[in-house]
Amino acid sequence: MPCPVDYTHVMPSPEPETYQNTKGQVHVRCKLTVKCAWSDRLALWNWLYSQDGCALAEVPRCLVRRVVPKGHGRYSGTASTPAFTEAIVTIYYDTDGPQWVNDRFVETQIVPAPIRVFPPSGLYWSTGGKDAITAEEASHPTEFTGLLYLVTEGMLTAEPASLYTSVGYTNKSSFPLLDYSESWPAGTVRYEAPMKFCHNDYSASKKYTVGYRWLINPFGWNKAWRASTGEWAPFYNKNGTQIYPYPETWER
Secondary structure (H helix, E strand, O other): OOOOOOOEEOOOOOOOEEEEOOOOOEEEEEEEEEEEEHHHHHHHHHHHOOOOOOEOOOOOOOEEEEEEEEEEEEEOOOOOOOOEEEEEEEEEEEOOOOEEEOOEEEEEEEEEEEEEEOOOOOOEOOOOOOOEOOHHHHOOOEEEEEEEEEEEEEEEOOOOOOOOOOOOOEEOOOEEOOOOOOEEOOOOEEEEEEEEEEEEOOOOOEEEEEEEEEEEOOOOOOOEEEOOOOEEEOEEOOOOOEEOOOOEEEOO
């Protein structure tokens, strides 16, 4: 959607620069100064923070991170409600920060995470009620390092539906990781309780941010280490039905 109000450039073009952040990543940032009618400044502001208006054409993925409007021209307001002829708006762009990916304003991260797996007591390693999991096995966990996949999604105008429905459940099909060229097979990704934030933006509209968390167990959440055979093995009840402590129910 094009900008709903008219504006003109004060500077002929942005002047990008590169810099290195604290993570050692090289990014691009620049600023652009425009002007518009004072009464149009909030509409311009709103558009600049939208998916349609946030990107800088000259530098891909360089998005609006800060907008600073200042009054200019004849002053005609009051002490509580300032008004000017026009607004001079300085727009700061940066490639560092969340990006629009598939219509979602997201930032992703993968970090190491400790995992402890216990074989469930009262079940069996084999069908037919054979090879019962012993109390000794059930009391000794296998510890290893897995992965925690984090996706923070912002700019939401409503709370996502069914946010907590699948907490504790695992994926029933391949799970691709947004921003990364990898995916994980069924039963290896457990959906953790997400974080949720709410704030009011500059126009007093309520916005939401959700921090999604998925814990990745490369060996599968519905298996445990069986020391006697040296492998990750599933569990069965006495009738020979495979048991899924973390049911494989959801899809990406």
